[in-house]
Amino acid sequence: MIKNYFKIAWRNIYRNKGYSALNIFGLAIGITCASLILLWVEDEVNFDEGIKDKNLVFNVPTNQKYDGAWRTFFMATPGPLASVLKEEIPEIKKSARLRDENFLFSVEDKAIKSKGAYTDEDLLEIFDLNFITGNPNEAFKNKNGIVLTQMLATILFGSSEKVLGKTIQVDQKTNYTITGIIEDLPENTTYSFSWLVPFRNFTDGKEWTQDYGSNFTDTFVKLDPTANVEKVDKKVRAVLPAKTGDKETEAILFSAKDWHLRGYFKDGKIAGGRIEYVRLFSFISLIILIIACVNFMNLATARSEKRAGEVGMRKALGSGRKQLIFQFTTEAILNAVLAGILSIVAIIILFPEFNSLVDKNLSLNLILPSHILSLLCISLACGILAGLYPAFYLSSFKPIDVLKGTRKKAGSASLIRKCLVVGQFAISVILIVSTIVVYEQVHHVKNRNIGLQKENLIEIPAAGGGIIKNFESIVQELKSSGTVESAGLMNSQILSGGNNTSSVSWPGRPDDKDILISFRTITPEFLKATGMKLKEGRGFGNSQAADSNNVLISETFAKLMITENPIGNKIQWQEEEFTITGIVEDYLYDDMYGSSDPVMFYHQAEGADYMYVKPKPGISTTQVLENVEEVLKTQNPGFPFEYRFVDDAFNAKFKSEQLVGNLSQIFALIAIIISCMGLFGLSAYMAEQRRKEIGVRKVLGSSVLNIVKLLSKDFLILVIIALLFAIPLAWFIMHTWLQDYAYRITISAWIFVFAGGSAIIIALLTVSFQAIKAAIVNPVKSLRTE
Numbered sequence: 001m002i003k004n005y006f007k008i009a010w011r012n013i014y015r016n017k018g019y020s021a022l023n024i025f026g027l028a029i030g031i032t033c034a035s036l037i038l039l040w041v042e043d044e045v046n047f048d049e050g051i052k053d054k055n056l057v058f059n060v061p062t063n064q065k066y067d068g069a070w071r072t073f074f075m076a077t078p079g080p081l082a083s084v085l086k087e088e089i090p091e092i093k094k095s096a097r098l099r100d101e102n103f104l105f106s107v108e109d110k111a112i113k114s115k116g117a118y119t120d121e122d123l124l125e126i127f128d129l130n131f132i133t134g135n136p137n138e139a140f141k142n143k144n145g146i147v148l149t150q151m152l153a154t155i156l157f158g159s160s161e162k163v164l165g166k167t168i169q170v171d172q173k174t175n176y177t178i179t180g181i182i183e184d185l186p187e188n189t190t191y192s193f194s195w196l197v198p199f200r201n202f203t204d205g206k207e208w209t210q211d212y213g214s215n216f217t218d219t220f221v222k223l224d225p226t227a228n229v230e231k232v233d234k235k236v237r238a239v240l241p242a243k244t245g246d247k248e249t250e251a252i253l254f255s256a257k258d259w260h261l262r263g264y265f266k267d268g269k270i271a272g273g274r275i276e277y278v279r280l281f282s283f284i285s286l287i288i289l290i291i292a293c294v295n296f297m298n299l300a301t302a303r304s305e306k307r308a309g310e311v312g313m314r315k316a317l318g319s320g321r322k323q324l325i326f327q328f329t330t331e332a333i334l335n336a337v338l339a340g341i342l343s344i345v346a347i348i349i350l351f352p353e354f355n356s357l358v359d360k361n362l363s364l365n366l367i368l369p370s371h372i373l374s375l376l377c378i379s380l381a382c383g384i385l386a387g388l389y390p391a392f393y394l395s396s397f398k399p400i401d402v403l404k405g406t407r408k409k410a411g412s413a414s415l416i417r418k419c420l421v422v423g424q425f426a427i428s429v430i431l432i433v434s435t436i437v438v439y440e441q442v443h444h445v446k447n448r449n450i451g452l453q454k455e456n457l458i459e460i461p462a463a464g465g466g467i468i469k470n471f472e473s474i475v476q477e478l479k480s481s482g483t484v485e486s487a488g489l490m491n492s493q494i495l496s497g498g499n500n501t502s503s504v505s506w507p508g509r510p511d512d513k514d515i516l517i518s519f520r521t522i523t524p525e526f527l528k529a530t531g532m533k534l535k536e537g538r539g540f541g542n543s544q545a546a547d548s549n550n551v552l553i554s555e556t557f558a559k560l561m562i563t564e565n566p567i568g569n570k571i572q573w574q575e576e577e578f579t580i581t582g583i584v585e586d587y588l589y590d591d592m593y594g595s596s597d598p599v600m601f602y603h604q605a606e607g608a609d610y611m612y613v614k615p616k617p618g619i620s621t622t623q624v625l626e627n628v629e630e631v632l633k634t635q636n637p638g639f640p641f642e643y644r645f646v647d648d649a650f651n652a653k654f655k656s657e658q659l660v661g662n663l664s665q666i667f668a669l670i671a672i673i674i675s676c677m678g679l680f681g682l683s684a685y686m687a688e689q690r691r692k693e694i695g696v697r698k699v700l701g702s703s704v705l706n707i708v709k710l711l712s713k714d715f716l717i718l719v720i721i722a723l724l725f726a727i728p729l730a731w732f733i734m735h736t737w738l739q740d741y742a743y744r745i746t747i748s749a750w751i752f753v754f755a756g757g758s759a760i761i762i763a764l765l766t767v768s769f770q771a772i773k774a775a776i777v778n779p780v781k782s783l784r785t786e
Contacts, residue, residue: 009331013338020335022681023296026674027339027386030292031378032346033670036354037285038374039362044278047188047260052128053222057256060085060219060236063268065248066502066516070268075099076215077251079203081239082120085219085251089235091227096123097199097217098191104464104639106169107156111638113461114152116195118202126222127191133164134180140198145179146170152194153181171464172638187361190259191218212244213503219251229253248514277660284667287427289378291671293386294420295678296332299685300390301417308397315399324395332387333380340379357662359655389416418718421682424675425722425759426729431668432755433730437747438661441738442654444745450650451587452494453531456621457646458613458628462489465639467632468605471523474635478613481627485616488526489608495649497590500597506571508562515560518589518597519573521604527584529614530646537567537582540603547603551578555586557598571600578602592653594742612646672759676766679715683767687711687774694774707775712767719763723756730755 013020051057060081061074079097086095098119105112121140123129124147129136132150139147146168153160156168166178176197185192199217203209209216223232237250252268261275314324347364355362366372462468471489478484492498500518509515524540527533535555540547551571558566569580589596615624629641651658687694694707702710731747738744 005327005330006334008327009334012331013335018684019299019681022677023299023335023386024339024342026292026295026677027336027382028342028346029670029674030289031336031340031343031375031382032350033288033667034285034378035343035347035364035375036350037281038378039364039371040358040360041278041282042370043188043360043362044261044274048190048256050128050186050189051126051256053225054256056223056225056227057126058221058223058253059256059259060221060251061254061265062215062240063250063252064502064514064516066514068513071516072252072265072268073215075218077217077219078212078215078240079209079217080212080243081251082217082219082221084239084243085221085236086122088239089232091224091232091235092221093224094122094126094222096120096126096220098123098220099199099202099217100193101202102461102464103170103195104172105152105156106172106638110156111640112155113640113642114194116193116197118199119196120199122222123196123220126220130183132160132181132183134178136180139180142177142179143198143200143204144174144176145198146176147180147182147196148178149182149184149194151184153178188260190256212240221253229255274656277656280660281663284431284663288667288670288674289382290385291424291427291674293382294424295674295681296335296386297389298417298420298678299681300328300332300387301393307394311394311397312399315397321395325391328391328394329384329387332390333383336379336383336386339382340375343379344375357666358659417682421675421679421715421718422722422725424671424678425719425763426726428668428671428675429723429726429755429759430730430733431664431671432758433726433751434734435661435664435668436751436755437734437738437745438657438664440745440748440751441741442657442661445592445741445743446651446654448588448743450592451532451585452646453614454646454650456615457530458615458624458643459493459646459649460611460613460628460632460641460643461609462611463609465636467611467636468608470635471605471611474611474631475525477631477635478628481631483616483619483624483627485614486525486529487611487613488529489521489523489605490526490610490612491521491604491607493610493649494530494612494646495589495592495653501573504571504573504600506561506569509560516597517557518599519602520599521602521607523605523608524603526612529612531614532587533585535583535585536565537580539582540601544603544605547581549576549578550581550603552582552584552601553580554584554596554599556596557600558583560598573600592650593744672762676762679763679766680770683711683715683770686714687770691774691777694777698775704772704775708768708771711771711774712764715763715767716760719760723759727752727756 048054059074060077061072062076063070063072064076065071077097082095082097085092096119098117100115100117102113102115105114124131124136124139129147131139134147139145148156148160148163150160153163157163157166160181163178163181167175168178169175208214221236223229233253236253240249240251241247254270258270258273260273261278262270262273264271264273311324344364344366351362351364364371366375460467467474468489475487478487498518498520500516502514502516504515504517504519522540524542527539534552537552539552540550553566553571561569563569566580566583570577571580572578584599584601586596587599613624613628615621625643628643632639632641690711694711697707697710730752734747738747
């Protein structure tokens with residue numbers, strides 16, 4: 001019996017090739033879209049699965065209260081916290097500090113830079129690192145021991161085997177002995193590194209790292225399996241206030257389960273993160289699937305007249321309704337399975353582009369049960385969803401009415417069909433509006449005045465080599481080359497949050513408020529190199545010693561002072577007094593959508609992490625980079641030339657919004673294509689049904705234009721109804737989305753006009769093709785065939 005159902009279904013597909021192609025391609029597009037998004041979602045939700053006891057592992061950020069509001073900071077715990085947590089809270093079994101660093105490794109003639117971290121021995125167990133060679137219990141016994149990943153060992157030595165005990169030089173000054181090789185960390189890991197060395201390599205000789213007032217490291221803990229997380233969190237929160245007496249700074253537990261997806265905090269609590277994108281894209285892919293299924297339903301019910309005779313005959317010969325429902329559902333499932341097979345080909349073809357779009361390295365593994373089962377389930381679900389309503393509708397025909405030709409067309413089916421078309425176009429319009437609003441928002445923020453000239457500004461890592469020591473010579477050589485206008489040093493990346501403190505005081509500062517001040521160490525030409533402007537006063541001179549008690553402050557900082565002219569006023573920081581000599585116009589860093597904290601600039605080259613180079617106007621970028629590389633080869637020998645442009649770093653800060661915009665654009669396009677495929681099929685069927693009427697009208701004198709209007713009018717009304725639903729809903733959704741951004745656009749009316757106009761034009765073009773085709777047919781031919 002089942003074999004017979006499939007045989008009939010296949011014959012129907014073969015007999016109605018055009019109709020079947022519309023259904024199969026529509027479903028294939030929906031399944032392809034849903035499958036790609038599910039692969040992306042799989043990667044997102046499986047972040048940090050490499051940690052065996054993920055539910056027991058926690059990062060320990062700090063909540064700090066400034067100006068009455070809690071703010072959450074990462075890599076902001078004091079050095080002693082990790083050991084104190086383990087000693088004083090019995091439920092914490094392991095604790096470790098972690099601080100990122102970039103080392104230059106030199107082995108024979110190879111010299112490469114690689115990102116790793118200073119850490120404590122417990123981290124090896126907290127992160128469940130798998131040692132291929134070496135003993136994890138012995139790896140950190142030697143202060144100069146280093147643990148490498150397989151990949152880094154292979155890059156340095158050509159193989160990860162037989163390297164235990166070998167020596168490598170770091171930053172051309174310190175030798176480390178390899179004490180372990182670990183498996184490479186998965187790509188979907190929040191905290192990744194290529195090497196680890198004992199934390200005491202960072203803290204030895206730095207007394208400030210033992211102070212509770214210096215927040216400079218990440219802290220990780222692993223709990224006992226029987227521990228109550230809420231109770232442990234309360235104990236952790238109480239530690240810092242007890243040690244420092246400051247009730248406005250507390251450490252908190254942040255589960256490894258949330259690191260990747262829920263990393264956004266508001267008022268000291270988790271308030272979202274990438275999980276919102278996971279939900280959004282999962283929902284949209286479901287909508288795309290539903291739109292594809294709606295096409296199938298619409299075309300199947302529209303073609304009911306053609307299959308009415310078949311249904312009547314089958315019922316007259318004894319077929320029951322259940323059998324007919326099963327047969328029609330089988331037909332829909334066969335369509336969906338064919339669409340599923342087609343979508344596998346499409347996924348394989350589209351993977352490189354999709355990976356590039358989402359910046360991942362995903363793959364479809366059909367051997368993996370979860371992948372093949374997911375694809376099968378999506379196809380079956382589509383088949384059942386798309387086929388069930390037509391199956392019930394077609395099987396409801398009464399055989400006596402059908403065979404006598406007295407069956408009346410069901411108005412309910414037509415109404416449902418119209419509602420489905422309205423729904424399809426409403427979703428398409430919402431996606432078009434969303435795409436435009438996201439694009440406008442990102443464009444708006446990218447073009448705001450950020451207080452510096454980021455275009456062509458070159459950022460070069462300066463720590464660890466000879467750049468700081470030879471900085472004056474480097475600048476002189478660069479200027480002499482005629483390609484560079486100016487250069488400066490800074491202790492952090494110019495667009496990052498950098499270092500800050502709340503211990504700065506000045507006359508008139510409110511006693512009841514903690515105010516966070518960012519501090520930057522710079523060299524005199526830094527402002528000129530980066531295009532930052534000195535609003536009042538004077539900048540730093542050439543002598544660092546002469547400026548040792550001078551500072552520059554930002555406009556926001558100046559507004560905090562009670563005096564109208566802060567120049568010459570004194571501020572206190574770390575028991576020293578500084579004189580304000582200049583006010584710098586505000587510049588934007590860290591949060592590109594908000595406003596930045598007050599900033600204090602101090603003249604100091606030592607401790608700089610980055611050098612910024614401003615090319616001369618009119619000089620090609622290639623020539624500037626060649627000259628800078630040539631100078632650094634002699635002034636910073638042994639270190640590879642690394643650089644990036646600040647505008648690239650700026651654009652990277654909009655990665656998530658760019659992804660939302662790009663995917664919304666693709667989803668909108670797919671929704672429109674699928675909707676138009678359905679409209680195309682419906683209009684073709686309607687034109688065929690009204691062939692006789694069109695013939696009579698043409699004989700009576702109707703023009704082609706009048707007939708096109710006649711056939712297009714009904715569909716145009718449906719699209720207009722869709723707009724009435726879509727426009728207010730789209731405005732509400734995007735207005736709500738924009739509320740998350742302090743610096744945002746106002747949604748303009750033209751966006752809705754454009755989206756609505758596009759939907760109407762696309763629908764008219766789709767319907768007009770079939771309408772014109774029907775209108776230009778010779779009426780004699782149309783009437784003769786009746």
